[in-house]
Amino acid sequence: MPAPSAYITGVGQSQVGTKLTRHPLLLTVDAVREALAEAGLTVQQIDGVATYPGRMAAYLGYSPVGADDLIDALGIRATWYLGAAEITSQLGAVVAAADAVRAGHARHVICFRTVYEAAALSRPEEYPPVRRATVDGFSQWFAPFNATSASSWVAQYAMRHVKHYGLTREQLAQIAITGRANAVHNPRALVREPLTLDQYMSSRMISTPLCLYDCDRFTDGSTALIVSAGDALDEVTCTPVRIAASAGTVEKYSWDQAEWMASYPTGADLWKHTDYKPADVDTVQLYDGFSFCVITWLEALGFCKVGEGGKFIEGGQRIARDGELPLNTFGGQIGAGRLHGFGFAHEAAVQLKGKGGPRQIPGDPRVAICTSGGGPLATALLLARD
Incomplete structure (x- = not known):
């Protein structure tokens, strides 16, 4: 008897921007309604909800909407739901939903991720920032060195590639340049202007070797996927x-x-669960909260050897929308906005459905990889159109 399968059916996305005034729960509902409309489903047919990392009262900009909020807002009768950070990064919520429908705990699960960081920072009276008298937990080892941003942490791994493997800034620039070029064709992208190599090379450094354009930026918006049995x-x-x-x-x-x-x-483990090989993949949507993360994913997934990621993307032709391995065709988080992982799964589904419009890759794509995270926690999904 074949194992039960799980599918991404409807996908949706809200307005994407910075300093939006629409309430984050309403942005979530907008994304869910779009996903329902595409799938041809009604709210009454939804019996599961999953999100990452759940509502965070101490940092509402980072995660303002939990699974229970959406259940209440839409009147969902859930037989299974999840809202937690203790999973393998953002798309771990999609993995959990897939496991739930395969096990028969639900038939149609809404998975969503809502961010409101730009709006929250602009309205501190509504979303007061956390103020702490002491620093504890693992932050106590970073804060004294002013290493409070993941840019500082990822930069150390990137610098190892610079020193050990010869990664250059010109090579790394291709991630941001490619993302921005693709974002031009995405009507919902946060930044719809191309980026030149000169602009990249002359931008200010954030944490060597990562410059301003190697980093995503705070964004407001919501993305929803429906995982169906x-x-x-x-x-x-x-x-x-x-x-x-x-x-x-x-x-x-x-x-x-x-x-x-x-x-x-x-990346290595992904291939243990499928007969597909890297050569079968038509497009990759790889987490680029920082551009170097993409280098690690390309190497990890076997598209090139460890240390050869810079050479693999050199010049940008290979990862262009019409190249050998189209990358982040919606713009990635660098171009389209920091939708925190879920934008990559959304785009992978859009491309395999052939609904990319001006940004649709050539041919008939049938296999895609999407990822989230890549620092201390990471998730990879292999998607296929049968």
Whole structure:
């Protein structure tokens, strides 16, 4: 008897911007309604909800909406739901939903991620920032050195590639340049202007070797995916995309001197759960909260050897929308906005459904990889259109 399958059916996204005034719960509902409309489903057919990391009262800009908020707002009768940070990064919520429908705990699960960081920072009276008298937890080891941003932590891994493998800024620039070029064709992208190599090279340094354009920026918006059971596909009207394989890793959540970023074991593990090979992949949507994360994912997934990521993307032709391995065709987080992982799964589904419009890659794409995280925790999904 074949194993039960899980599919991404409807996908949706709200308005994306900075300093939005629409309430984050309403942005979430907007994204969910779009996903429902594409799938041809009603709220009454939804029996599961999953999100990452759940509502965070201490930092509402980072995560203002929890699974229970959406259940209440839409009147969902959930037989299974999840809202927690203790999973293998953002897309771990999609993996959990897939496991739930395969196990028969639900038939159609809404997965969503809502961010409101730009708006929250602009309205501190509504979203007061956390003020602490003491520093504890693993922050106590970073704060004294003013290393409070993940840019400082990722930069150390990037500098190892510079020193050991010869990674150049000109090579690294291709991630941001490619993302911005693709974002031009995405009507919802945060930045719809191309980026030149000269602009990149002359921008201010954030944490060597990462410059301003190597970093995503705070964004407001919501992304929703519907994960459906294989035996429930007769209820949907859109093209389903099968979750063919997944993998995830959590290692050194504190970032405390981990030898390699979690993308490396995750990428290797993904191929243990499928007969597909890297050569079968038509497009990759790889987490680029910082551009160097993409280098690690390309190496981890076997598209090139460890240390050869810079050479693999040199010049940008290979990863262009019409190249050998189209990358972040919606702009990635650098171009389209920091939707925190879920934008990559959304775009992978859009491309496999052939609904990319001006940014649709040539040919007939059938296999895609999307990822989230890559620091101390990481998730990878292999999607296929049967």
